[in-house]
Amino acid sequence: MEATMTPLASGFDFDIWMTERLAKVEQALDRWITTNVSAGLDHGAPAALVQAMRYAVLDGGKRLRPLLVFAAHEAFNGSNDGVGAALRAACAVELIHAYSLVHDDMPCMDNDVLRRGKPTVHVQFGQASALLAGDALQALAFELLTPLDGSVAPVIQAQLCALLARAAGSAGMAGGQAIDLASVGHTLTEDQLREMHQLKTGALLHASVIMGATCATPSANALEGLHIYGHAMGLAFQVVDDILDVTADSATLGKTAGKDAEQDKPTYVSLMGLDASKAYARDLLQQALAALQSSGLHNAHALQALAHMVVHRAC
Amino acid sequence: MEATMTPLASGFDFDIWMTERLAKVEQALDRWITTNVSAGLDHGAPAALVQAMRYAVLDGGKRLRPLLVFAAHEAFNGSNDGVGAALRAACAVELIHAYSLVHDDMPCMDNDVLRRGKPTVHVQFGQASALLAGDALQALAFELLTPLDGSVAPVIQAQLCALLARAAGSAGMAGGQAIDLASVGHTLTEDQLREMHQLKTGALLHASVIMGATCATPSANALEGLHIYGHAMGLAFQVVDDILDVTADSATLGKTAGKDAEQDKPTYVSLMGLDASKAYARDLLQQALAALQSSGLHNAHALQALAHMVVHRAC
Numbered sequence: 001m002e003a004t005m006t007p008l009a010s011g012f013d014f015d016i017w018m019t020e021r022l023a024k025v026e027q028a029l030d031r032w033i034t035t036n037v038s039a040g041l042d043h044g045a046p047a048a049l050v051q052a053m054r055y056a057v058l059d060g061g062k063r064l065r066p067l068l069v070f071a072a073h074e075a076f077n078g079s080n081d082g083v084g085a086a087l088r089a090a091c092a093v094e095l096i097h098a099y100s101l102v103h104d105d106m107p108c109m110d111n112d113v114l115r116r117g118k119p120t121v122h123v124q125f126g127q128a129s130a131l132l133a134g135d136a137l138q139a140l141a142f143e144l145l146t147p148l149d150g151s152v153a154p155v156i157q158a159q160l161c162a163l164l165a166r167a168a169g170s171a172g173m174a175g176g177q178a179i180d181l182a183s184v185g186h187t188l189t190e191d192q193l194r195e196m197h198q199l200k201t202g203a204l205l206h207a208s209v210i211m212g213a214t215c216a217t218p219s220a221n222a223l224e225g226l227h228i229y230g231h232a233m234g235l236a237f238q239v240v241d242d243i244l245d246v247t248a249d250s251a252t253l254g255k256t257a258g259k260d261a262e263q264d265k266p267t268y269v270s271l272m273g274l275d276a277s278k279a280y281a282r283d284l285l286q287q288a289l290a291a292l293q294s295s296g297l298h299n300a301h302a303l304q305a306l307a308h309m310v311v312h313r314a315c
Numbered sequence: 316m317e318a319t320m321t322p323l324a325s326g327f328d329f330d331i332w333m334t335e336r337l338a339k340v341e342q343a344l345d346r347w348i349t350t351n352v353s354a355g356l357d358h359g360a361p362a363a364l365v366q367a368m369r370y371a372v373l374d375g376g377k378r379l380r381p382l383l384v385f386a387a388h389e390a391f392n393g394s395n396d397g398v399g400a401a402l403r404a405a406c407a408v409e410l411i412h413a414y415s416l417v418h419d420d421m422p423c424m425d426n427d428v429l430r431r432g433k434p435t436v437h438v439q440f441g442q443a444s445a446l447l448a449g450d451a452l453q454a455l456a457f458e459l460l461t462p463l464d465g466s467v468a469p470v471i472q473a474q475l476c477a478l479l480a481r482a483a484g485s486a487g488m489a490g491g492q493a494i495d496l497a498s499v500g501h502t503l504t505e506d507q508l509r510e511m512h513q514l515k516t517g518a519l520l521h522a523s524v525i526m527g528a529t530c531a532t533p534s535a536n537a538l539e540g541l542h543i544y545g546h547a548m549g550l551a552f553q554v555v556d557d558i559l560d561v562t563a564d565s566a567t568l569g570k571t572a573g574k575d576a577e578q579d580k581p582t583y584v585s586l587m588g589l590d591a592s593k594a595y596a597r598d599l600l601q602q603a604l605a606a607l608q609s610s611g612l613h614n615a616h617a618l619q620a621l622a623h624m625v626v627h628r629a630c
Binding site for chain 2: 035045048049050100103106109126127131134136140141142143145146155157158161162164165166168169170171174177179181182199
């Protein structure tokens with residue numbers, strides 16, 4: 001099925017939309033990763049730890065997960081309902097993503113020295129600090145979702161924490177990383193590879209979409225469409241990542257290219273070949289766009305544009 | 316000030332109380348650390364990861380934090396209000412504690428090979444699995460606090476997540492560990508040592524007390540008393556830990572004794588001497604008991620008994 005809408009339909013300017021939201025999330029992360037995040041305790045966070053946390057999060061990254069949160073939230077209404085919650089959710093998913101990169105880069109995991117064009121956190125600050133910074137970033141995500149100032153309704157706080165915890169945990173991201181770890185040097189079927197990626201990267205991308213919607217008041221039909229969109233985007237992102245690991249260079253990626261093949265990791269490209277992987281990514285894009293079309297959302301332009309952006313990086 | 320009440324006042328049998336609660340928390344942890352914790356996702360957690368998580372948590376540990384949750388909750392009423400929430404909070408604080416031990420034992424941190432009389436998680440399963448198991452245990456704590464079955468009111472879920480995230484994060488436990496890391500080989504003042512411990516161990520012990528109370532309907536006066544109790548117990552626990560590191564052997568502790576002195580870590584004993592440390596622990600016990608007496612709690616027997624138990628391990 002071919003989607004009929006394009007990112008620029010109805011005068012929607014995706015570049016302006018993205019620039020504004022990236023600035024918002026960057027400012028918020030900068031403000032919230034500080035030495036005194038935790039009102040309610042007598043003490044602030046130690047400066048050295050916060051420095052490593054800020055290094056891990058600020059000034060880098062595509063911020064795809066925050067953008068998905070904003071896009072899903074804004075798909076429901078043009079009002080300001082839930083804007084504060086959506087900003088917190090956007091930062092929280094990025095903190096979980098950032099912590100997973102810090103731990104994933106450590107010598108006992110992928111042992112990577114370059115991330116977003118900079119030395120990885122353990123190279124810059126030492127392994128112990130990287131370990132603690134990652135741990136503290138995960139906790140901070142849940143701090144952000146539970147403000148003490150009454151700005152987010154408790155029922156929304158609870159739903160956001162529930163979604164994020166499950167996406168991050170043993171049946172989500174951490175579980176996917178464990179399968180990834182165990183799969184090096186093994187042959188996986190396409191189903192097994194898909195299952196691994198649905199946990200490792202798909203769960204948090206999917207949760208970003210659903211958390212954004214949760215900050216609005218989603219109808220069941222719209223939520224159903226977003227579930228399909230979120231799953232398709234989660235898979236598409238990984239297929240594209242596998243393609244880029246083969247076709248792009250380290251400078252373009254901001255991380256070490258060709259690592260998957262070097263480490264004998266199963267990927268979509270190693271399993272299906274390059275052309276079939278690209279066709280699969282394009283198919284997932286169409287699935288995502290079709291789900292949006294049938295969901296009855298008020299304003300799906302940003303969600304559509306993000307889907308195009310993810311897939312067109314590689315295809 | 317001398318406390319007038321004793322653990323056995325009013326026919327309260329602490330041993331029976333503790334045995335029953337330890338059994339409850341053990342059963343619940345066993346049930347909740349499984350391959351299908353996360354209802355709402357298509358996939359279960361991978362068995363290898365769950366195996367490491369279970370090894371880290373089950374069959375070991377004094378479960379002091381869960382006991383504090385139960386005792387604080389039950390101090391408010393004799394009814395069943397909030398029993399389900401308290402059990403979840405009890406398990407959640409233990410999961411945070413357990414994950415911190417797993418990461419703390421890793422070679423890049425304390426490099427410890429013995430914990431609760433067993434090989435540490437990274438010795439048993441490898442460093443990468445230990446890292447991921449710790450990460451997943453932290454997420455699981457927040458999963459437990461946000462059940463999807465309607466059994467815990469959203470406002471309670473939100474409050475419990477807020478308390479736990481702040482106690483675990485950069486201005487709590489992780490922050491304290493960062494200060495601890497930076498302080499090896501340095502001379503700390505008593506104030507600096509106290510601040511480090513208030514973050515590293517005090518914050519989670521204090522949160523255990525307040526989370527238990529949150530599952531009931533605490534009055535402001537009672538909550539004030541529990542804050543003082545929680546702070547005093549957090550400090551007392553660490554003073555006692557420092558004393559035992561000098562006076563007990565590894566078999567009694569279930570971990571390597573004498574490590575603090577060996578690593579040139581500042582402790583209460585190295586700073587104040589053994590006798591003054593013991594006197595300080597006894598003073599903190601009296602502070603905790605006095606706070607309970609003035610708090611107007613219905614039933615503070617278990618809280619009193621736990622305070623005695625912590626301090627009398629060493630004094």
